[in-house]
Amino acid sequence: MSFFGFEERTLEREKNRRVEQDEDLAVYTWGEESYDGLGDALQEEHDELNDETFGDVGKVGKDFDFASANPAVQPISKSFFLKNLLAAQAISLESIWDDRSPFSMRLNGSGRSSLQPRGDSPAQHRQQSGIRTLQEIESEMQALLRERQQQLLQQKQREEEEFLRQEEEREFQRQRLLYQQEQAQIQRQQQLHAHQHRTPPPRMLPVSQSPRFMEHQQRQILLLQQQQEQQQLLRLQQLQEQLRVEELERQLRSQHISTIPPDPDMEALQHQQLQHQLRHRSLPLEDGLPYLPHKLAQAEFLRDMQGLPQADQEALRVEAMRKILEAEKMEEKRRRKAAKIAHMSRYNDLMTQSDKDFITRIQVSQLVSQDPYADDFYAQVYGAIVRSRMGLGADDERVLKFGASGGVALGAPSKGGNRRPNAMQRMQQQVERIVSNARKREEEKGLHSLHSLQGALGKTSGRSYKAAPRQLLQVDSGAAPSASPTLSHAQPHAHISKSDSISNSHSDAAATHAARLGRETLGNGSSEDLVRMEPLTQREILVTLENMYDLVLNVEQLRRDPASSRGRRRVFWSNGESNEFDRLVDQMWSHLKVMLPLATSTPHPFISLLSAAKGKKILPRVTRHFDQQRMNTLLTLLIACFSQLDTQAFLSSVLQSILPIIVKGNLRLVCGLVGLLMHGQDIVAIAKSRPGLALLTLFLTRVEVMRQGEVDEIPTQEDFAQWQLMFDHLFQLLTPEFPLLFPSTRMAAHLPRDQPHINIPGIDSLDQPVWQFLAALAVQASSTQHQILVSSLREKVLDNVLSAKKGWVVDEEERTTKLANVDLFLHALGLDSSQITM
Amino acid sequence: MLIFSVFKTLTDQQVTVELKNDLSITGVLKSVDQFLNIRLDNITVLDEARHPHMMAVKNCFIRGSVVRYVQLPAEHVDTQLLEDATRREAQNQIKR
Numbered sequence: 001m002s003f004f005g006f007e008e009r010t011l012e013r014e015k016n017r018r019v020e021q022d023e024d025l026a027v028y029t030w031g032e033e034s035y036d037g038l039g040d041a042l043q044e045e046h047d048e049l050n051d052e053t054f055g056d057v058g059k060v061g062k063d064f065d066f067a068s069a070n071p072a073v074q075p076i077s078k079s080f081f082l083k084n085l086l087a088a089q090a091i092s093l094e095s096i097w098d099d100r101s102p103f104s105m106r107l108n109g110s111g112r113s114s115l116q117p118r119g120d121s122p123a124q125h126r127q128q129s130g131i132r133t134l135q136e137i138e139s140e141m142q143a144l145l146r147e148r149q150q151q152l153l154q155q156k157q158r159e160e161e162e163f164l165r166q167e168e169e170r171e172f173q174r175q176r177l178l179y180q181q182e183q184a185q186i187q188r189q190q191q192l193h194a195h196q197h198r199t200p201p202p203r204m205l206p207v208s209q210s211p212r213f214m215e216h217q218q219r220q221i222l223l224l225q226q227q228q229e230q231q232q233l234l235r236l237q238q239l240q241e242q243l244r245v246e247e248l249e250r251q252l253r254s255q256h257i258s259t260i261p262p263d264p265d266m267e268a269l270q271h272q273q274l275q276h277q278l279r280h281r282s283l284p285l286e287d288g289l290p291y292l293p294h295k296l297a298q299a300e301f302l303r304d305m306q307g308l309p310q311a312d313q314e315a316l317r318v319e320a321m322r323k324i325l326e327a328e329k330m331e332e333k334r335r336r337k338a339a340k341i342a343h344m345s346r347y348n349d350l351m352t353q354s355d356k357d358f359i360t361r362i363q364v365s366q367l368v369s370q371d372p373y374a375d376d377f378y379a380q381v382y383g384a385i386v387r388s389r390m391g392l393g394a395d396d397e398r399v400l401k402f403g404a405s406g407g408v409a410l411g412a413p414s415k416g417g418n419r420r421p422n423a424m425q426r427m428q429q430q431v432e433r434i435v436s437n438a439r440k441r442e443e444e445k446g447l448h449s450l451h452s453l454q455g456a457l458g459k460t461s462g463r464s465y466k467a468a469p470r471q472l473l474q475v476d477s478g479a480a481p482s483a484s485p486t487l488s489h490a491q492p493h494a495h496i497s498k499s500d501s502i503s504n505s506h507s508d509a510a511a512t513h514a515a516r517l518g519r520e521t522l523g524n525g526s527s528e529d530l531v532r533m534e535p536l537t538q539r540e541i542l543v544t545l546e547n548m549y550d551l552v553l554n555v556e557q558l559r560r561d562p563a564s565s566r567g568r569r570r571v572f573w574s575n576g577e578s579n580e581f582d583r584l585v586d587q588m589w590s591h592l593k594v595m596l597p598l599a600t601s602t603p604h605p606f607i608s609l610l611s612a613a614k615g616k617k618i619l620p621r622v623t624r625h626f627d628q629q630r631m632n633t634l635l636t637l638l639i640a641c642f643s644q645l646d647t648q649a650f651l652s653s654v655l656q657s658i659l660p661i662i663v664k665g666n667l668r669l670v671c672g673l674v675g676l677l678m679h680g681q682d683i684v685a686i687a688k689s690r691p692g693l694a695l696l697t698l699f700l701t702r703v704e705v706m707r708q709g710e711v712d713e714i715p716t717q718e719d720f721a722q723w724q725l726m727f728d729h730l731f732q733l734l735t736p737e738f739p740l741l742f743p744s745t746r747m748a749a750h751l752p753r754d755q756p757h758i759n760i761p762g763i764d765s766l767d768q769p770v771w772q773f774l775a776a777l778a779v780q781a782s783s784t785q786h787q788i789l790v791s792s793l794r795e796k797v798l799d800n801v802l803s804a805k806k807g808w809v810v811d812e813e814e815r816t817t818k819l820a821n822v823d824l825f826l827h828a829l830g831l832d833s834s835q836i837t838m
Numbered sequence: 839m840l841i842f843s844v845f846k847t848l849t850d851q852q853v854t855v856e857l858k859n860d861l862s863i864t865g866v867l868k869s870v871d872q873f874l875n876i877r878l879d880n881i882t883v884l885d886e887a888r889h890p891h892m893m894a895v896k897n898c899f900i901r902g903s904v905v906r907y908v909q910l911p912a913e914h915v916d917t918q919l920l921e922d923a924t925r926r927e928a929q930n931q932i933k934r
Contacts (some may be wrong), residue, residue: 366872369839374930378843378923382916549925617918 063134171321178328185332224342361434368435381560535601536608545615548591552621555584585625592622594634603644606637610645610654620657631661632669639673642692643681651691662698667706667715670699671723678729684737693741693773696730700776703727707780731777731785738792741770745796764817771821778828786829797822801836840927844910844920845870853878854909855900861889863898874902 369375536544558581589595593605601608609615623631635658638645645654662670677683677696686692703723706715715723739745743766778789803809804818822833845867854864855876862885865878877899883892 363871374926375839376843376846377926378840378919379846380843381919381923382847385916385919546925549922550929553922553926553929 167317178325182328182332186335220342220346357430357434360430361437364431364434384560532599533601533605535603536605538612541608541612541615544591544593544609545612545618548588548609548618548622549614551584551588551591552618555581555588555625556621558584588622588625589630592634594630594637598637598640604637604641606634607641607644616654619654623657628661628664631658632665634658635661636673636676639676639695640679642677642686642695645691651694655691655694659698662702665702667703667719667723670702671719671726674699674726674730678726678733683730683733687734687737687741687773688746690769693769697769697773697776700773700780704776704779727780731781731788734777735788735792738774738789739796741773742767742796743770764814764821768817768821768824771824775825775828778825790829793825797826798836801833804833839872840923842870842872842874843923844915845874845876845908848910848914851911851914853911854884855905856907856909857900857904858906859904861892863892863900865897868897871902874905876900876902876905876908 373380592609596605598604603611610619623634626634638654638658662673665673674696677686677692687696707720734741744763747763774789774793778786781789800818800822804815804822807815809815809818819833826832848867849869851867852864853867854862855878856862861883863878863881863883865881868877868879870876877897879897881892881895881898883889883895886893
């Protein structure tokens with residue numbers, strides 16, 4: 001049926017048009033399968049009482065048909081468009097006709113002082129003079145249009161104002177653009193949402209069909225819609241409020257600027273002009289809204305700038321615009337973020353807590369091990385080192401323990417404390433619960449229950465040996481050479497494959513050696529039954545060193561982590577542990593083979609051990625655990641075999657471990673060691689090597705310190721006499737070689753004869769230890785020895801001073817180094833390089 | 839578990855992970871699990887021109903089985919300790 005003679009055809013057309021415009025309209029599904037049948041519930045009868053209900057209106061005119069009305073009534077279309085706009089924005093209809101609607105306010109404000117009827121908008125008329133017919137309004141407006149043409153001249157007087165308005169227009173354009181983008185963005189998001197809501201991702205389908213999921217989704221959508229509506233409503237209300245204020249101020253301003261008292265008709269006219277302009281710029285009237293934020297800002301800055309000069313006003317305007325843009329951007333950002341969060345939260349709570357626990361249980365069950373500390377050795381010790389380096393207590397272990405055995409290694413603590421400590425506690429509690437549950441189940445079901453979880457989430461590579469490549473070569477162990485002769489145990493070390501072996505000893509010889517070794521280890525070794533042996537083979541060295549490493553690791557473990565066996569750290573060890581420690585150290589001592597007689601082999605087995613890089617590396621770690629007596633023995637052996645040592649890594653590793661002994665040693669020890677150096681070894685060759693020179697310097701300075709009396713144990717006169725003998729002997733041996741101690745002199749010998757003064761970069765720093773040694777020598781030398789020193793080194797000293805003073809140097813640094821070197825020596829003699837004149 | 843243990847100490851350090859598909863990803867190691875799955879943050883890919891699809895990726899999760907090499911920052915690895923840990927692991931292996 002048709003209401004009030006409305007043509008259904010027009011209605012239909014209108015509907016179609018709107019559907020084309022807006023795809024977001026609800027789609028009804030009559031006749032389709034999914035139609036819910038609500039239409040059947042409609043009451044179709046009792047139309048005969050309609051007239052009684054709605055009143056008989058008789059013939060209905062066409063004056064409501066704005067769309068087909070002639071273009072002369074265009075001002076009216078403004079409110080019509082506004083209505084459309086607001087309806088599209090899902091705002092309740094009241095707000096359109098509400099007094100506070102932006103346009104009615106604007107018009108109201110401008111016409112407030114006017115009593116004359118004006119033809120601005122129907123809303124205006126409804127408020128001012130009640131109901132009037134459209135014809136009346138139309139004629140009035142046309143009259144005003146004519147009037148306006150007459151008053152065009154007067155318009156020039158208000159050019160200032162007009163200028164401002166044009167400025168406004170420009171901003172308005174920009175705002176409009178921004179707003180359109182924003183709207184497009186919102187629409188896109190809404191479409192996206194709608195799309196997502198319609199079709200859940202395929203992989204989620206099984207879950208999305210569950211009622212829980214559907215309910216969740218609907219709740220989300222509803223919430224989202226409500227939020228959006230509320231936001232828009234709030235925004236609009238704020239804008240209206242701002243507009244009201246702004247309009248008031250515009251009034252004040254126009255009165256202020258205008259030289260002529262404002263004529264109410266003029267005001268009305270201006271508005272018409274403005275609207276005219278708007279139309280001429282073909283601005284769709286939906287843009288009435290985006291106009292608002294700009295006005296908002298203008299109101300704000302106008303409030304501040306009353307009476308300010310034009311330039312300042314401009315600056316303020318720019319500033320205000322910038323602020324607006326920023327605010328818009330922020331808003332946009334926030335909205336995007338919220339949308340993203342909402343998008344992501346679609347899958348919230350898809351897994352229940354028990355689901356999550358189940359996964360965690362499987363993961364954790366694979367992490368639990370019998371010895372968490374050992375399995376996580378690297379991380380545990382590394383963490384302890386880092387913590388001690390940072391000055392934190394190294395006591396707390398990062399291991400979760402469950403009862404007597406088993407636990408989970410947590411690795412190093414997270415740096416920076418970015419994780420809350422109670423998160424760790426919670427994890428601990430949860431893991432404990434999981435593990436105890438697993439235990440219970442295991443008891444209930446027997447041994448197989450835990451294995452059922454094994455590999456449930458994939459195979460872990462676990463220990464690296466499990467993942468090691470398959471062995472391709474199968475070497476018969478019987479065919480390989482039997483156990484190495486000098487090893488205290490028959491089984492070769494696991495780390496060294498048999499193919500490394502180049503042992504050429506025979507099995508019968510091995511037996512003899514083993515027996516002898518046993519005696520010597522027990523201290524029964526004597527020179528009578530000295531058995532000369534072949535030097536250790538490479539393989540023997542490595543096997544011995546690996547055994548050493550195992551021992552060192554055990555000892556260090558014992559020292560570092562007493563908590564693992566006792567639960568709480570104590571300063572003193574119980575007897576059992578002390579015994580264990582001693583036993584391990586004894587083993588290390590015997591493995592080092594220090595006690596073998598000097599003449600056992602050349603090089604001595606101990607020296608052989610030091611020839612390997614890992615031997616040098618392990619020495620400081622071993623010697624740390626030895627007592628003073630053992631260290632003295634070791635040092636003596638080292639000095640006695642000094643010429644057998646390869647000197648490359650001596651300074652960096654070996655010297656480091658023997659230095660504390662020498663620094664603490666008494667004069668008798670030093671005396672004996674220097675004697676050892678000169679006995680049966682080429683002291684000149686030793687002095688020409690860098691570590692040898694360093695060692696000699698060390699001895700000399702140690703003796704000098706003792707002469708100064710800065711030690712606990714004052715040496716006796718006899719000791720000093722003994723030392724003097726030793727010193728004289730040393731001095732005498734070295735005398736002819738003094739100039740040759742310098743690397744520079746030795747190198748100069750290889751240089752072409754005609755260029756003796758050629759510069760070798762860095763040669764002076766190489767010479768420095770020699771100058772130091774000579775200085776240490778000079779300090780203890782007698783006056784006759786001084787003369788010998790000076791006469792043999794005279795040329796070298798002069799050479800250095802000359803090149804420094806004549807400027808035969810590359811740079812300032814070299815010059816100072818040369819002088820400093822010479823002075824080092826001269827000062828010991830009580831001289832200075834400045835005393836030398838050329 | 840040795841390598842797992844080592845990686846645990848390298849969290850928040852810069853590492854380069856070379857994958858079996860010749861992709862080489864540098865990033866900050868965020869976490870690692872017992873399968874040696876690796877989570878990287880703030881990543882860059884070696885030779886970006888050849889892998890334009892990776893340019894926009896800022897973080898990633900790498901399945902342990904696709905890793906060929908991991909380049910560790912030398913200054914954050916205690917080599918001596920690593921040697922010790924290796925020896926201990928070998929010791930344990932003999933015991934079992």
